[in-house]
Amino acid sequence: MSELISDTDLVSMFIHLGIDRDSAEHFRGRIEHRLLINRCSECGTYHQPPRPICPRCWSTSIVPTAVSGNGTIDLLIFLHQGPPAPGVDYTTPYPVASVGLDEQEGLRFTATIIGSPNDEIAIGERVTLDWIDRAGIPTPVFRLTGDAS
Amino acid sequence: MSTSSRNPMKDQVAFAGAASTGFSAHNTERTPLSLAAEACTTVLRECGLKASDIDGICGPSTVSAGDVQNTLGIPEITWWANPPIPFVNQVVMAASAVHAGICDTVLVYHVPYRHAFFTASALRDPFRRVLAPIAGGGNPDTMWGPVGYTAWASRYIHEYQVPKEHFGLVSISDRSYARDNPLAAMREPITMDDYLNARMIRWPLCLLDMDVPVDGSDAFIVTTTERARDLPFSPVLVNAAVLGMVDANVEDQNVSLEHHGHHVVAKALEAKSDFWIDDIDVYFPYDGFTIITLNWLENVGFCGRGEAGAFLESNWDAEQNRILINGKVPVNPHGGALSEGGTQGSGHLREAIHQLQGRAGVRQVPDARRTLLTAGGFFYNAQGLALHRE
Numbered sequence: 001m002s003e004l005i006s007d008t009d010l011v012s013m014f015i016h017l018g019i020d021r022d023s024a025e026h027f028r029g030r031i032e033h034r035l036l037i038n039r040c041s042e043c044g045t046y047h048q049p050p051r052p053i054c055p056r057c058w059s060t061s062i063v064p065t066a067v068s069g070n071g072t073i074d075l076l077i078f079l080h081q082g083p084p085a086p087g088v089d090y091t092t093p094y095p096v097a098s099v100g101l102d103e104q105e106g107l108r109f110t111a112t113i114i115g116s117p118n119d120e121i122a123i124g125e126r127v128t129l130d131w132i133d134r135a136g137i138p139t140p141v142f143r144l145t146g147d148a149s
Numbered sequence: 150m151s152t153s154s155r156n157p158m159k160d161q162v163a164f165a166g167a168a169s170t171g172f173s174a175h176n177t178e179r180t181p182l183s184l185a186a187e188a189c190t191t192v193l194r195e196c197g198l199k200a201s202d203i204d205g206i207c208g209p210s211t212v213s214a215g216d217v218q219n220t221l222g223i224p225e226i227t228w229w230a231n232p233p234i235p236f237v238n239q240v241v242m243a244a245s246a247v248h249a250g251i252c253d254t255v256l257v258y259h260v261p262y263r264h265a266f267f268t269a270s271a272l273r274d275p276f277r278r279v280l281a282p283i284a285g286g287g288n289p290d291t292m293w294g295p296v297g298y299t300a301w302a303s304r305y306i307h308e309y310q311v312p313k314e315h316f317g318l319v320s321i322s323d324r325s326y327a328r329d330n331p332l333a334a335m336r337e338p339i340t341m342d343d344y345l346n347a348r349m350i351r352w353p354l355c356l357l358d359m360d361v362p363v364d365g366s367d368a369f370i371v372t373t374t375e376r377a378r379d380l381p382f383s384p385v386l387v388n389a390a391v392l393g394m395v396d397a398n399v400e401d402q403n404v405s406l407e408h409h410g411h412h413v414v415a416k417a418l419e420a421k422s423d424f425w426i427d428d429i430d431v432y433f434p435y436d437g438f439t440i441i442t443l444n445w446l447e448n449v450g451f452c453g454r455g456e457a458g459a460f461l462e463s464n465w466d467a468e469q470n471r472i473l474i475n476g477k478v479p480v481n482p483h484g485g486a487l488s489e490g491g492t493q494g495s496g497h498l499r500e501a502i503h504q505l506q507g508r509a510g511v512r513q514v515p516d517a518r519r520t521l522l523t524a525g526g527f528f529y530n531a532q533g534l535a536l537h538r539e
Contacts, residue, residue: 075300078352098401
């Protein structure tokens with residue numbers, strides 16, 4: 001499906017997120033609700049955000065790889081004000097979390113948390129990936145799993 | 150990486166002077182270039198220099214060296230640069246260019262400005278709207294830029310289980326010091342209640358954890374130490390300077406509070422300089438966000454991890470309601486970014502120079518000879534400067 005989307009449409013869909021050629025496949029993955037993180041096919045190391053070579057071994061053999069989306073909240077803030085975005089209302093402080101993904105120590109992905117009241121969201125909570133539609137743009141989010149880390 | 154003590158530039162380059170317009174937390178009806186022109190002509194006059202004495206120009210990316218040159222009528226230059234802030238970038242570039250012999254005397258300037266993307270009132274000014282693009286891009290799901298400091302402030306509280314009051318002490322101390330600085334934008338003292346009740350912006354950081362957007366300009370003369378000795382004020386020598394960064398420098402990929410640019414700066418600056426924290430008369434840790442100051446105090450070695458708040462409490466000057474290390478070493482005596490204004494380090498540098506030249510007025514630290522300036526934050530912009538006078 002995503003191959004049917006032209007570069008022009010892909011760029012216009014994700015221009016506000018700073019899409020470039022090195023991150024294009026990651027954003028194509030979003031259209032299919034797949035969270036693609038660059039992984040080196042030689043040394044197996046993931047890196048984030050997408051870079052043109054493996055920062056660990058300098059291999060150019062980089063494969064955008066779907067991750068499970070399971071992880072632990074490492075960093076957490078609540079925006080009481082912020083940039084205008086469709087469907088985002090800061091009257092209830094808006095959570096933003098950097099989630100340490102289970103695939104690799106220190107590999108994080110940043111998104112909002114949905115489905116739980118703010119007082120239940122905390123650093124150390126386990127989460128899993130989900131997707132929402134934000135003004136026609138597929139957007140990755142996390143939900144608490146209720147498991148302790 | 151091995152930390153090298155190699156430092157052939159040591160004490161070969163000096164600041165001859167520093168001047169400022171002072172700072173306003175309201176929109177002025179002036180352009181950045183107008184503010185720069187005032188600070189630059191002031192520092193040149195104070196140092197007894199003519200336009201033709203300048204052969205290098207260095208400032209931020211927002212006001213070009215070319216425009217400063219054509220505005221001031223500086224006839225010919227052989228070097229210029231407009232690197233990003235914070236301001237130790239400008240210092241390192243200018244000092245390196247002088248030491249390398251690409252030029253002899255550099256006019257260095259900064260223009261903190263209330264750009265349209267900073268505040269609602271700045272956005273209402275049409276002249277400001279045309280000056281700089283509106284950043285942000287409508288994506289709230291990011292730790293990019295300033296948001297990253299809030300993220301790691303939250304992590305700091307989580308890891309060390311410290312109260313918000315520890316952050317508040319930084320804010321209160323800056324405001325108490327700013328009372329004595331006529332250049333400062335915010336001079337009304339604040340209490341811990343004021344801090345704890347301030348408007349939350351990005352939890353856990355509130356309005357008083359964040360530096361004040363200001364209009365104003367600082368300007369400096371950097372030249373050889375030899376030439377500076379012939380000018381009116383005592384030369385302030387650049388003993389050591391570094392810009393520190395680690396590989397995992399994207400805000401949400403930063404490894405931990407124990408491994409980022411600060412740690413590189415602390416290690417390298419200590420290796421390259423002739424003095425360290427026990428030898429200084431005044432200290433300038435960056436305070437664009439309160440969390441940065443707490444981290445600098447820990448990372449240069451004043452105290453252990455998570456102990457900066459307790460360190461502030463045990464070094465508190467209760468009478469003046471501000472920090473005074475060991476009862477004698479002031480910290481950001483100009484009021485810092487949180488009260489003088491968000492100068493991205495140029496205010497800290499100007500005050501450091503004035504203190505070492507004995508020109509700091511009522512704020513003067515008696516016989517101040519040495520200082521450390523540790524600017525910037527964790528990710529792309531940690532910096533350090535060791536300055537002293539002869």
